[in-house]
């Protein structure tokens with residue numbers, strides 16, 4: 001499906017599309033398409049470029065290698081560029097690879113190494129006189145981010161080499177997060193109400209780019225080393241010798257099961273097939289194999305085609321898929337009443353876990369893929385936590401099946417559902433619906449809201465199930481005796497929980513407003529409301545004109561706030577919370593750690609890498625600073641992350657001081 005008869009505009013559109021996915025993958029560490037889909041896109045662009053080389057500009061992602069630099073890290077040049085690998089998917093691709101090499105070298109009795117293709121982050125690590133002196137990411141292939149401090153936290157990497165090591169040794173390898181660590185850390189994130197990582201590779205990428213290496217250490221990263229970029233010349237004659245020598249020097253290398261020497265494509269395929277069969281049992285993610293010519297002296301002779309060397313090739317495995325039957329489609333109700341259809345699946349084993357549920361997102365998605373109850377579907381899990389239904393196997397469809405329809409009543413409380421104009425989501429109308437209620441309670445206690453740690457989702461669900469908690473204020477009525485009844489709670493954990501409930505009473509006004517879960521009121525809007533209203537009573541009595549006079553609050557948010565405080569149940573509940581000792585405080589001096597930013601106004605734009613936005617906001621506020629949502633002459637600083645928006649341009653126009661994430665950290 002390569003589009004050779006494309007117009008230049010269509011080609012440029014494809015280039016833009018590719019750039020967008022590059023950015024999502026390399027900078028935001030949050031890809032929206034699978035590697036396979038990405039590779040298809042690259043292939044399309046490459047194919048067009050080979051037919052129309054006159055269209056190619058330096059802006060095409062095919063002309064660049066890898067990621068762009070990350071703010072907050074020193075950029076350092078690679079002594080030897082870090083290239084990328086050409087991909088292959090089948091025997092024919094591999095035969096072409098072998099033939100090309102044979103032709104160029106004029107010989108055919110060649111050996112190849114077959115290694116795992118680790119799904120992690122490439123790094124180059126330099127040792128001088130046996131000391132680890134520098135670690136760089138691939139970056140654009142010529143310059144990478146200096147991540148030495150973070151790499152040093154990787155336990156299995158030697159920080160000092162034995163005296164047998166050459167004076168200069170720069171090794172190349174892949175940093176990864178083992179599946180078990182990934183699952184453990186994602187579970188923690190989930191319990192804390194944070195966004196989970198999509199897959200171990202993104203988790204590893206994010207962890208390597210943290211500005212605080214103590215945090216990186218907690219991510220329990222691992223590494224495998226598979227090559228040498230620089231050393232004493234001619235010391236290593238073959239890839240096999242490299243492998244063995246690295247092992248002797250104490251580096252973690254592929255086990256013998258995962259490193260073989262083969263003499264032809266058939267052997268390479270057989271070896272890779274055996275590994276693919278057991279792929280799910282591996283403790284880390286791989287996305288294929290890498291085949292390299294064993295004899296290193298041929299590597300230079302062969303050179304590279306663009307950014308891809310001719311001596312090696314990646315052989316990519318198909319994404320992990322499984323077929324199963326949709327036994328039912330149930331509807332879940334979220335905190336704001338949104339109904340989400342979820343497929344109940346005949347349990348199937350896929351990528352290391354048994355899958356029995358998969359979200360179908362919304363009614364439109366179900367219609368688009370024409371998914372019906374009873375259908376046999378293909379599930380895919382490219383290392384992602386959440387499996388997705390890729391397509392329906394129409395050959396297995398029951399001819400009497402009918403399209404699935406979103407219920408017109410909430411499955412929990414049976415109230416009517418509605419759809420707001422311009423929204424895909426369908427919502428339950430009843431704000432005291434049980435399901436919404438549970439999600440609201442979970443949100444109320446979460447980290448950025450009342451921050452009652454030890455009240456994880458499951459505990460909240462249990463408290464609701466036991467009838468101990470129904471509304472926010474019930475949490476403050478809990479006694480140690482009530483909690484004793486719950487499974488898994490002992491004296492120590494009970495007293496921890498009671499203490500964190502008590503602590504949460506000293507909440508700031510903005511967090512308290514945020515915790516109420518008013519539709520469209522995120523933490524930044526909650527801050528604006530707190531600033532304007534000054535007390536909770538003040539916020540409740542804000543009129544439409546007061547709300548609309550706040551810079552950053554529009555009609556939609558104002559309506560939502562007015563609606564919320566019009567509801568007598570909401571007002572009674574707030575009164576009850578205050579009665580139980582919650583003291584939402586707007587007294588900034590109480591929260592101020594120092595006066596570094598006293599009276600200074602900050603605007604945030606772009607994605608920060610080592611900090612969440614909420615953390616940056618808290619750091620500013622704790623130092624007496626204010627946050628505003630728009631840039632004006634009164635703005636003192638604009639804190640700029642990756643991919644900044646128009647606020648960045650405005651700051652430059654108005655000559656407002658611009659701070660990078662690293663400069664901001666420097667100030668702190």
Ligand code: IVH
Nearest residue numbers: 083084085115116117118121122174226290
């Ligand atoms: S050798 C010239 N060996 O795959 C590139 N790379 O798609 C030499 N990778 O950037 C790389 N496992 O991040 C090599 N056994 C392996 C690998 C491997 C994973 C990654 C590496 C590279 C990417 C290319």
